Amino acid sequence: MTSIAKPGARPERIPPLRLPRRALGALLAPAALGLAGCGSSSSSDPTSLRIVDYYNTPADDVVIEETFTKSAKDLGLTYSREKVPGDQLIPKVLQMGSSKTLPDILMLDNPDLPQLAASGALAPLEQYGFSTAGFTPSIADLGMLDGTLYAIAPTVNTIALFFNVPMLEKAGIDPPTTWEETREAARALTGDGTYGIAFSAIATYEGTFQFMPFMWSNGGDEKDLATPEVAGAAEFWSQLLQDGSASRSVVNWGQGDAMDQFKAGKAAMVVNGPWNIAGLAADTPDLEWDVVTLPVPRSGAESIAPLGGEVWTVPATGDEEKQRNAAKLLRAFVAPENQLRMGTARSTIPGHAATAEQFASEHPDLATFVEQVSTARARTGELGPEWPRTAKAIYTANQEVLVDDTDPAKAFDEAARTVS
Amino acid sequence: MTSTSTASSADGLTAVGPRGNRPAPRASTADGASPARPGRRRRRGGEGFLVRYAFIAPAVLYLLLFYGYPIVKNVVMSFQAYDFSTFFNGSAPFVGLDNYATALSNPIFLKALANTGLFTVGSIIGQFVIGLGLSLYFRKHFPLSGVLRSLLLLPWLLPMIVSAAVWRWILEQDSGVLNRFLESIGLISAPIGWLTSSDTALVAVIMVNIWLGIPFNVALLYSGLQAIPEELYEAGQLDGATGWKSFRHITLPLLRPVVSVVLLLGVIYTIKVLDLIIGLTGGGPANATQTLATRSYELSFLEFDFGQGAALSNVLILIALLFSVVYLRANARAAKNG
Numbered sequence: 214m215t216s217i218a219k220p221g222a223r224p225e226r227i228p229p230l231r232l233p234r235r236a237l238g239a240l241l242a243p244a245a246l247g248l249a250g251c252g253s254s255s256s257s258d259p260t261s262l263r264i265v266d267y268y269n270t271p272a273d274d275v276v277i278e279e280t281f282t283k284s285a286k287d288l289g290l291t292y293s294r295e296k297v298p299g300d301q302l303i304p305k306v307l308q309m310g311s312s313k314t315l316p317d318i319l320m321l322d323n324p325d326l327p328q329l330a331a332s333g334a335l336a337p338l339e340q341y342g343f344s345t346a347g348f349t350p351s352i353a354d355l356g357m358l359d360g361t362l363y364a365i366a367p368t369v370n371t372i373a374l375f376f377n378v379p380m381l382e383k384a385g386i387d388p389p390t391t392w393e394e395t396r397e398a399a400r401a402l403t404g405d406g407t408y409g410i411a412f413s414a415i416a417t418y419e420g421t422f423q424f425m426p427f428m429w430s431n432g433g434d435e436k437d438l439a440t441p442e443v444a445g446a447a448e449f450w451s452q453l454l455q456d457g458s459a460s461r462s463v464v465n466w467g468q469g470d471a472m473d474q475f476k477a478g479k480a481a482m483v484v485n486g487p488w489n490i491a492g493l494a495a496d497t498p499d500l501e502w503d504v505v506t507l508p509v510p511r512s513g514a515e516s517i518a519p520l521g522g523e524v525w526t527v528p529a530t531g532d533e534e535k536q537r538n539a540a541k542l543l544r545a546f547v548a549p550e551n552q553l554r555m556g557t558a559r560s561t562i563p564g565h566a567a568t569a570e571q572f573a574s575e576h577p578d579l580a581t582f583v584e585q586v587s588t589a590r591a592r593t594g595e596l597g598p599e600w601p602r603t604a605k606a607i608y609t610a611n612q613e614v615l616v617d618d619t620d621p622a623k624a625f626d627e628a629a630r631t632v633s
Numbered sequence: 634m635t636s637t638s639t640a641s642s643a644d645g646l647t648a649v650g651p652r653g654n655r656p657a658p659r660a661s662t663a664d665g666a667s668p669a670r671p672g673r674r675r676r677r678g679g680e681g682f683l684v685r686y687a688f689i690a691p692a693v694l695y696l697l698l699f700y701g702y703p704i705v706k707n708v709v710m711s712f713q714a715y716d717f718s719t720f721f722n723g724s725a726p727f728v729g730l731d732n733y734a735t736a737l738s739n740p741i742f743l744k745a746l747a748n749t750g751l752f753t754v755g756s757i758i759g760q761f762v763i764g765l766g767l768s769l770y771f772r773k774h775f776p777l778s779g780v781l782r783s784l785l786l787l788p789w790l791l792p793m794i795v796s797a798a799v800w801r802w803i804l805e806q807d808s809g810v811l812n813r814f815l816e817s818i819g820l821i822s823a824p825i826g827w828l829t830s831s832d833t834a835l836v837a838v839i840m841v842n843i844w845l846g847i848p849f850n851v852a853l854l855y856s857g858l859q860a861i862p863e864e865l866y867e868a869g870q871l872d873g874a875t876g877w878k879s880f881r882h883i884t885l886p887l888l889r890p891v892v893s894v895v896l897l898l899g900v901i902y903t904i905k906v907l908d909l910i911i912g913l914t915g916g917g918p919a920n921a922t923q924t925l926a927t928r929s930y931e932l933s934f935l936e937f938d939f940g941q942g943a944a945l946s947n948v949l950i951l952i953a954l955l956f957s958v959v960y961l962r963a964n965a966r967a968a969k970n971g
Contacts, residue, residue, distance in 0.1 A: 304934065310720040328937075332718035406807075416917040461829045462806050464918040479807070605936065612919040616831050 259534040262542060264294040265309075266320035266523070267302045272491045276558035284545035290538055292318075310334055315528035317539035323355045323366065323524045324418065324604070327597040330363040336529045338362045341540030347549075352564040354591045356524050358598075364524035367547040368561035371518040371589045372423065372486045373581050374508065378501040380407070380481040388505045389482075392449050395508045399458035402481035409458035411471040411480035414450060414615055418601075419467050420608040422519055422592070423484055424450070428607075429517035429590060430509045435603050436595055438610070439622075439629035445510070447614045447621035454615055464615050476500065486521060487560040487582045504581045518589045522561060562586045599632075606632045704950070711943035719939070732944040741920055741928060742945075749924040749949075752839055753903045759843035760899060761892075764850025769880075771851070772858050782855070789848040797912025800841045804828050804913075828914055831921035838913055838922050842906060849902075850895055857891030858884070890966075897960035901953050925949045 264281065268274045274296065285292050295316070297305050303325060309315045310332075321329060329335055339362050345353035356364035376388050384402055389395040399409025413423045424446065428435075433443035453459040460480075463471070468485055475483035476497045484507065493502060506516045525547065527539045545551075552563035556572050562583050563569045573583040593600040610628035613619040711732050713725040736742060771782050788796065803810045804827035812824040827837040861884065869879050907926040910916060916923040916931060923931075925945060933942030 303937075307717070307720040307937075311723075328717050332721040334721040416915060416919075460807055461826045464829050465801075465914070601936065609920070612917055616829065616918040616921070 259532070259538055260290045262290060262292040262318060262535065262539050263316035264292050264318040264320075265297065265302075265305070265316040266294070267297055267299045268320075269296050269298065273559055276555050280546055280551050280555060281542070284542055284548075284551070288538075288541055288545060290542055292542065306334075313530075315530055317527065317530060317535050318543055319526050319528050320523050321364065321526060323364075323369075323520065323522060324592050324600055326356065326364050326524055326526070327358045327593045327600065329526075330358040330361075331598045334528055335363045336527045336536055336540075338365065338527065338540065341527070341537060341544070343540065343544060347566060348564050349566045349569065349587065351520060351590055351594070352586075354594050355520060355522075356526075364526040365543070365547050366520075366522055366524045366564045367552045368556045368559065368563050369520050369522035369586060369589075370486045370488055370561045371521055371582060371585050372426065372484055373504050373506055373518070373585050374482055375475060375485055375489075375502050375504045376482045377475070377478070377480075378503055388503070389508050390505070391508055391512050392510050395482075396449075396452060396456060396458065399453060399482065400456050403456075403458045406479060408460050408474070408480045410453060410482045410484075411459060411466070411474045412450070412463055412484040413466045413468045413471045414463045414608075414611050415465060415467050416608050416612050417467070418604050418608070420611060421604040422521065423468065424607060424611055425519040425590075425592060426484075426507045426517060429519075430507070430514055434595070435592075435600075435607075437629065438603070438606065438632070439626045441622070444621035444625050447611055447625065449510075450611065451614050451618070451621065461615075464612055475502075487562070487579060490560040490578070506581055506585050515588055516585065518585050519592050520586070520589045603632050707943045707950075708947060710939055711947050713940050715939040715943070717937045725940075728940070732940040733948075736932070736941045736944045737948075741923060744920055745923045745925050745928040748835060748922060749904060749926070751835060752842070752906070752922075752924055753900055755836075755839040756842045756846060756903045756906075757896060757899045759839065760846035760850045761896060763843065764847050764895075765854055767847065768851045768855035768858055769884075771855055782851075785851055786848045788845050793845075793908045794912050796841070796845060797909055801828065801913060804837055804841075829918055831919050834914055834918060834921040838910055841913060842903065842909055845909065846899065846903070850899070853891060853895045854888070857888050857895075860891075861887045890963075893963045894960070897956055897963060900956045901960065904953055904956070905949060925952075 262285075266277065268277045278294065281292060281294065299322075302320075302322070306315070306319065306321075306329070315334065319335075326335075338356075343362060343365060345356070345362060345365070352366055352369055353362075355366045355369070356362055374388070380402055381388065381398070384398075386398045386401055389398045395410070402409035414420045427446035427449060428443050431442045431446045431449075433440060433446055437443075454461060454463070460466075460474070466474075471480070471483050472485050472489050472492075474480040475485070476493065478500075493500065507518060509516050525543055527536055527543060530536060547564075549563070549565045549568040552565055552568050553572060553575075555561065556563045556568075557576065560579060560582075562579070563572050569583055569586070573580045592604070596603055606628040609631075610621075610624040613624040613627075614621050710725075712727055712729060713719075714728045714731075715725045719725045767785065771778055806812065806824050806826045806829055809824075809827070811827065812821070815821045816824065825833060827833050865883050865887075866879055869875075869883050874882055905926050906924070907930055910922055910924060910927050911930065914922045916927040926949060929942050929945040929949065931942075932945060933939050936942075
């Protein structure tokens with residue numbers, strides 16, 4: 214993040230120089246060694262596979278590792294797994310792509326998939342016997358581009374509304390189900406160092422992720438941002454700020470920051486995801502919280518949330534035998550019983566519909582999220598590789614509305630123009 | 634990025650200090666001796682030629698590899714459609730000036746350009762005025778002045794990303810220390826959204842950058858002040874030049890070469906500041922703190938349009954180059970006068 218060096222600007226070729234050849238060789242030997250050192254980690258043994266993902270925290274890492282270990286053992290395969298920091302994954306993938314060192318199994322954040330699949334870096338999965346039969350259709354869509362399956366999501370997440378039970382009880386308020394109720398509740402819960410509600414409207418894809426449920430539930434669509442439905446959702450967010458029920462800092466808060474406010478008792482409600490549940494238990498065991506599906510514009514409207522979470526792919530490395538083995542390992546990895554195990558450990562929802570039902574009955578505390586997932590949508594479902602541009606237009610417009618009090622309709626007309 | 638800028642600032646420090654101190658006669662002796670040397674070398678012929686080039690070869694090679702190649706690559710890239718898929722299929726067709734046209738016609742470009750100007754000018758004025766004030770203050774020796782002066786270097790020693798994170802807490806709207814302090818002394822009645830309002834975000838970022846740049850200014854200006862002989866002030870005092878007069882007629886003229894170096898290096902370092910802004914605001918809110926550097930970063934590494942990102946960073950390089958030329962000329966002049 215702190216380096217602005219262009220990834221393409223590596224010393225690949227040496228500019229011609231008139232120098233004694235031996236001197237040149239001596240000077241370049243260390244450089245050549247260094248280059249060889251970073252590229253040669255893939256061995257030729259077809260049963261030894263390389264995996265790259267960004268599951269760094271113990272809550273994720275332990276169960277992912279266990280599941281891979283078990284699956285690989287059953288199949289007689291071995292693997293080495295590399296975990297990179299979350300924000301470094303795509304730069305790393307680009308680097309590996311240009312140096313032809315893509316791993317055999319690669320994890321991606323789901324909105325990044327279409328762009329990568331469109332660039333030809335990934336192998337279509339159906340040829341290896343993958344099928345999304347039995348998956349919740351929207352979750353199967355996460356791995357599709359133009360009708361071809363490139364990735365599979367063993368478990369997913371989404372966002373809902375967490376609330377501080379004692380605070381709502383003290384104010385005599387039921388968890389809100391509509392926007393109007395949310396405004397009233399947030400207003401009533403605000404005061405004495407506490408805001409009624411917290412969410413993330415940061416100028417990154419996270420801010421867009423949090424906006425989607427409001428936009429979709431209001432009938433908005435990412436294919437046309439210049440509609441009253443989209444502007445209406447932005448208006449709702451802006452009202453929460455104007456009422457003083459949400460901090461103006463939401464424009465700089467990531468989802469983690471918003472959750473921290475909730476944990477610290479500085480927000481009575483927060484829009485966030487199930488990945489926080491382990492942290493809530495560990496950091497603030499005394500905090501009594503519950504969770505409901507996200508409020509909708511009017512009663513009776515459907516609450517549509519975005520699907521979050523990671524998908525797994527088999528990069529097209531050109532080594533057909535390895536790709537076959539990688540696919541075999543991945544198929545075992547995403548089997549329903551493993552979905553259940555990973556879902557339980559990571560508080561995420563299995564992609565397989567029947568498994569998700571079983572999961573909900575075993576984990577009543579996550580039932581809200583199971584319900585929210587069943588109606589959730591993939592962000593890239595309509596726009597595919599074009600999604601990132603639209604996502605940026607959305608968070609930029611929201612920032613203008615929330616920071617500069619720009620009229621929502623005007624801000625989203627402008628947003629629609631930048632993506633057309 | 635942090636490490637490079639610190640390293641080069643350190644270069645600036647060592648380069649300027651001795652030059653300011655160097656008595657004029659020695660410089661002319663060196664000049665006088667130089668004509669004799671090339672003649673002697675020429676007599677040795679081809680062998681000497683090779684030896685000489687063998688000595689500079691590592692430096693030349695280093696420059697070509699780590700400065701020449703990236704710059705050339707960056708220029709080439711700015712004429713190519715270099716995006717996400719380029720990394721996988723290697724195709725980056727040339728598109729002429731398209732990247733420049735798109736990047737420069739985007740309304741954010743003008744905003745980023747204006748912000749870059751405001752950020753640079755604001756930072757430099759603040760850093761310089763405070764830096765000069767502090768170095769004049771430290772010129773008067775008092776107990777613990779040495780300790781205090783070294784403590785002043787602290788902002789320089791902290792990793793930029795750490796400073797940015799700490800300042801984010803300080804400037805936080807609801808629970809930040811700055812707002813709490815201002816409220817407690819009754820200066821403001823409602824908390825200011827330092828980093829959340831587009832009116833104040835740029836001011837806040839400039840403020841932090843001033844804090845960050847003061848050590849550099851103090852270090853250079855202080856060493857420049859040390860080079861002014863005490864006798865001049867004593868003589869001036871006899872003629873009635875004290876206080877403002879002695880500053881105006883003795884300090885300022887003698888400090889001028891150092892001042893020009895400080896200002897120009899400051900501009901070159903400030904114009905490309907990236908990590909601080911990314912750490913504080915990420916260019917937001919609503920692009921209020923977007924500069925050419927952050928915009929170029931955003932285009933390349935968030936939107937993966939490396940062609941446009943390269944085009945924008947070339948514009949930035951061009952601007953910095955302009956100031957570098959001014960700096961080099963001023964430097965040459967200072968050397969001649971010094």
